[in-house]
Amino acid sequence: MTHYWKYLLLFGLVFWSCEEQEKHGCLDSQACNYDSDATINNNSCLYLDCKDECGGSALVDSCGTCDDDLSNDCIEDCSGVFGGSAYIDNCGVCDNNPSNDCTEDCAGEWGGQNICGCTDITATNYNSDATFDDGSCQYNMSDTITIQWVKTYEGVGDESWRVRQTFDSGFIIAGASNYSGLLIKTNQNGDLEWSQVYDNSTALYSVRETSDGGFFAVGFYECDTLPGCYPDLYLLKTDESGNIIWELIDSGTENNDWARDFIETADGEYVVTGTWNDNGNNSKAMLRKYSNTGELIWHEIYSSSAANEINEIIETADGNYVLGGYTGTQHGDYKGLMIKTDLDGQQIWKKNIQSTGSTEIYALNETPGGSYIGAGYCNSWRSLYLVERNASGGGVFNDCNIVDVNVSGYYDIIPSSRGGYYLIDAGSNLTWINDQGETIFREYVGYANMSIFELEDGDIIIGGYGFIDGNSGGIISLVRLTPPINQNY
Numbered sequence: 001m002t003h004y005w006k007y008l009l010l011f012g013l014v015f016w017s018c019e020e021q022e023k024h025g026c027l028d029s030q031a032c033n034y035d036s037d038a039t040i041n042n043n044s045c046l047y048l049d050c051k052d053e054c055g056g057s058a059l060v061d062s063c064g065t066c067d068d069d070l071s072n073d074c075i076e077d078c079s080g081v082f083g084g085s086a087y088i089d090n091c092g093v094c095d096n097n098p099s100n101d102c103t104e105d106c107a108g109e110w111g112g113q114n115i116c117g118c119t120d121i122t123a124t125n126y127n128s129d130a131t132f133d134d135g136s137c138q139y140n141m142s143d144t145i146t147i148q149w150v151k152t153y154e155g156v157g158d159e160s161w162r163v164r165q166t167f168d169s170g171f172i173i174a175g176a177s178n179y180s181g182l183l184i185k186t187n188q189n190g191d192l193e194w195s196q197v198y199d200n201s202t203a204l205y206s207v208r209e210t211s212d213g214g215f216f217a218v219g220f221y222e223c224d225t226l227p228g229c230y231p232d233l234y235l236l237k238t239d240e241s242g243n244i245i246w247e248l249i250d251s252g253t254e255n256n257d258w259a260r261d262f263i264e265t266a267d268g269e270y271v272v273t274g275t276w277n278d279n280g281n282n283s284k285a286m287l288r289k290y291s292n293t294g295e296l297i298w299h300e301i302y303s304s305s306a307a308n309e310i311n312e313i314i315e316t317a318d319g320n321y322v323l324g325g326y327t328g329t330q331h332g333d334y335k336g337l338m339i340k341t342d343l344d345g346q347q348i349w350k351k352n353i354q355s356t357g358s359t360e361i362y363a364l365n366e367t368p369g370g371s372y373i374g375a376g377y378c379n380s381w382r383s384l385y386l387v388e389r390n391a392s393g394g395g396v397f398n399d400c401n402i403v404d405v406n407v408s409g410y411y412d413i414i415p416s417s418r419g420g421y422y423l424i425d426a427g428s429n430l431t432w433i434n435d436q437g438e439t440i441f442r443e444y445v446g447y448a449n450m451s452i453f454e455l456e457d458g459d460i461i462i463g464g465y466g467f468i469d470g471n472s473g474g475i476i477s478l479v480r481l482t483p484p485i486n487q488n489y
Contacts, residue, residue: 022039022040023035023037023038023039023040024038024039024040024041024042025037025038025040025041025042025044026038026041026042026044026045026046027040027041027045028041028045030047031045031046031047032046032047032048032054032055033045033046033054033055049066049068050066051066056068061073061074062074062076062082062083063082063083077094077096078094079094079095084096089101089102090102090104090110090111091110091111105132106132107132114131114132115127115129115130115131115132116130116132117129117130117132117133118130118133119131119132119133144443144484145430145443145445145481145482145483145484146481146482147445147479147480147481148459148480148481148482149189149190149479149480150447150477150478150479150480151186151189151190151191151192151477151478151479152447152475152476152477152478153184153192153195153475153476153477153478154475156177156182156184156192156195156476157175157176157177157178157182157184157195157197157476158175158176158177158178158465158474158475158476159175159176159177159182159203159465159476160173160174160175160184160448160450160451160463160464160465160476160477161174161175161176161203161204161205161206161450161451162174162175162205162206162207162450162451162463163450163451163453163461163462163463163478164207164208164209164451164453165453165455165461166185166209167209167213168187168188169187169188170185170186170187170188170193171185171186171188171190171461171463171478172184172185172186172207172208172209172215173185173186173207173463173476173478174204174205174206174207174217174219175203175204175465175476176202176203176204177197179202179203180197180198180199180201180202181197181198181200181201181202181203181204181217181219181234181236182195182196182197182198182203182204183195183196183198183204183207183215183217183238183242184476185241185242186478190478190480194241194242195242196238196241196242196243198236198244198247200221200234200247200249201219201220201221201234201236201247202219202220202221202222202231202234203219203220204217204218204219204234204236205218205219205220205258205259205260205261205274206218206219206259206260206261206262208262208264210237210264210268211264211268212268213239213240214237214238214239214240214245215236215237215238215239215240215242216235216236216237216238216262216264216270217235217236217238218233218234218235218236218259218260218261218262218272218274219234219236219258219259220232220233220234220257220258220259220274221234221249230251230254230255230256230257230277231256231257231258232249232250232251232257232258233248233249233250233251233257233258233259233272233274233276233288234247234248234249234250234258234259235247235248235250235259235270235272235290235294236248237292237294246293246294248290248294250288250296251277252276252277252278252279255277255283256275256277256283257274257275257276257277258274258275259272259273259274260273260274260275260309260310260311260312260325261273261274261310261311261312261313262313263313263314263315263321265289265343268292269289269290269291269292269297270289270290270292271287271288271289271313271321271345272287272288272289272290273285273286273287273288273310273312273313273323274286274309274310275308275309275310276288276299276301278301282303282304282305282306282307282308283306283307283308283309284301284302284303284304284308285301285302285303285308285309285310285323285325285327285337285339286299286300286301286302286310287299287300287302287310287313287321287323287341287345288300289345298344298345299345300341300345300346300347302323302339302341302347302350303327303337303350305327305328305329306328306329306330306331307326307327307328307329307330307331307332307333307334308325308326308327308328308337309325309326310323310324310325310337310339311324311325311326311360311361311362311363311376312324312325312361312362312363312364313364314364314365314366314372316340316366316370316372317366317370318370318391319342319343320340320341320342320343320348321340321341321342321343321345322338322339322340322341322364322366322372323337323338323339323340323341323364324336324337324338324361324362324363324364324372324374324376325337325360325361326359326360326361326376327352328358332358332380333358334358334359334360335352335353335354335355335359336352336353336354336355336359336360336361336374336376336385336387337350337351337352337353337361338350338351338353338361338364338372338374338387338389338393339351340372340393349392349393350393351389351393353387353389353395353398355378355379355385355387355398355400356378356379356383356400356402357378357379357380357382357383357400358377358378358379358380358381359376359377359378359385359400360376360377360385360409361374361375361376361385361387362374362375362376362377362409362410362411362412363375363376363410363411363412363413364413365413365414365415365421367388367435370390370391371388371389371390371391371396372388372389372390372391373386373387373388373413373421373437374386374387374388374389374413375410375411375412375413375421375423376409376410377408377409377410377426378400378409379400379402381408381409382402382408383400383401383402383408383409384400384401384409384410384423384425384431385399385400385401385409385410386398386399386401386410386433386437387399388437397436397437399437401439408425408426408427409425409426410423410424410425410426410431411424411425411426411449411450411451411464412424412450412451412452413452414452414453414454415454416432416454417454417458418432418458418483419434419435420432420433420434420435420440421433422452422454422460422483423452424445424448424449424450424451424452424462424464425449426449427444427449428444428445428446428447428448428449428464429442429443429444429445430442430443430444430445430452430460430462430481430483431443432483441484443484445462445479445481446479447462447464447477447479448462448463448464448465448477448478448479449462449464449465450463450464450465451463451464455480458482458483459480459481459482460480460481460482460483461478461479461480462478462479462481463476463477463478463479464476464477465477
């Protein structure tokens with residue numbers, strides 16, 4: 001038994017001695033943590049990076065830069081040089097000289113050699129060397145409009161205020177007949193299909209076909225007992241044949257109230273604008289919303305001076321309304337008025353716009369850039385007026401164009417498919433302007449003077465009744481014409 005313990009002790013001493021002689025560590029002498037005492041490699045070796053940091057991650061990129069950020073490593077340029085500045089221009093040329101980069105010619109071709117100019121031989125500025133037409137052609141004013149047809153409706157009525165296209169490509173006209181409201185429906189050729197007179201209305205100023213295929217119109221009613229008889233707002237809903245579904249006479253106090261224009265909302269209701277009197281003295285710019293059965297939903301007014309009226313309302317691309325009309329401290333002394341509201345009639349901004357003499361906005365359009373252009377009269381009914389305000393109400397231009405003593409203002413404006421805008425004035429002149437309000441051409445049309453819109457084929461429809469000064473009335477007319485086809489924007 002004693003020998004057993006001796007052997008066991010001897011074995012333990014030998015095992016301890018072997019363990020003492022072995023050591024784990026890095027055996028690579030090139031490593032920055034090399035352990036000369038180590039006998040067993042434990043894969044712990046570390047090496048100096050390019051910043052001489054033991055175990056660091058910094059690397060030298062292809063441009064000789066040492067850091068540990070891979071995102072800034074230099075790259076090879078188009079000429080195969082790392083860190084080089086050569087690049088490929090729009091014509092596919094690789095170099096580092098911006099001065100010789102190719103350019104885009106007037107035809108939109110990079111590096112192209114097109115010669116730009118007027119290529120129409122009939123133009124006054126025809127360029128025989130031009131290889132690409134840049135839209136600069138100019139023409140003699142002999143290249144005038146072409147009248148396709150003229151329709152007159154003698155004996156039907158004596159006032160035509162607004163004409164619009166219907167779903168069947170025909171036309172609907174709002175006006176008056178012997179001091180009663182009037183609607184006229186025609187086919188696409190202007191031939192009379194039906195007319196209706198509404199004795200509870202004195203005149204209808206605006207009409208549109210509604211989403212249900214009927215019509216909605218607005219205007220006013222004025223009794224024939226004078227003195228002490230003032231206009232009241234009048235609303236009319238009809239079926240597709242002009243038969244009355246409902247009508248409404250609405251008023252504030254016993255003074256001027258009438259409707260000039262409206263919009264059918266997405267929910268099938270009607271936002272109506274015009275003038276409203278709520279205190280017996282002042283006529284105020286207003287906006288009223290009615291249900292599709294004539295119940296008033298809300299009412300807003302926007303001015304407190306003596307004379308205010310809205311002539312047209314448009315719905316804007318940003319989901320609001322813009323109104324155009326006039327404001328003044330007394331009747332006959334007006335400033336242009338433009339108001340922007342939200343869909344609930346809450347005012348966003350209002351601008352009283354001074355011009356030469358008494359001024360009024362009759363018609364509005366939103367521009368492609370999101371501003372609002374208005375047209376009407378200035379110089380106290382004797383001149384053509386154009387104004388543009390941006391989306392915030394800031395001024396873009398404000399022009400009173402004194403052309404001729406017989407010209408008494410624009411009544412309507414529409415965007416042209418050829419760029420710019422078409423306008424009709426009280427003197428029955430068709431005008432085409434560019435986006436800056438500059439006249440491209442003006443041509444006498446005759447017959448009509450109140451309302452204008454463009455058809456899909458580029459032809460223009462103009463409606464009216466041919467008066468120049470005052471509300472004298474005349475023969476209701478509808479004109480279809482083709483603008484100068486050789487006239488470029």
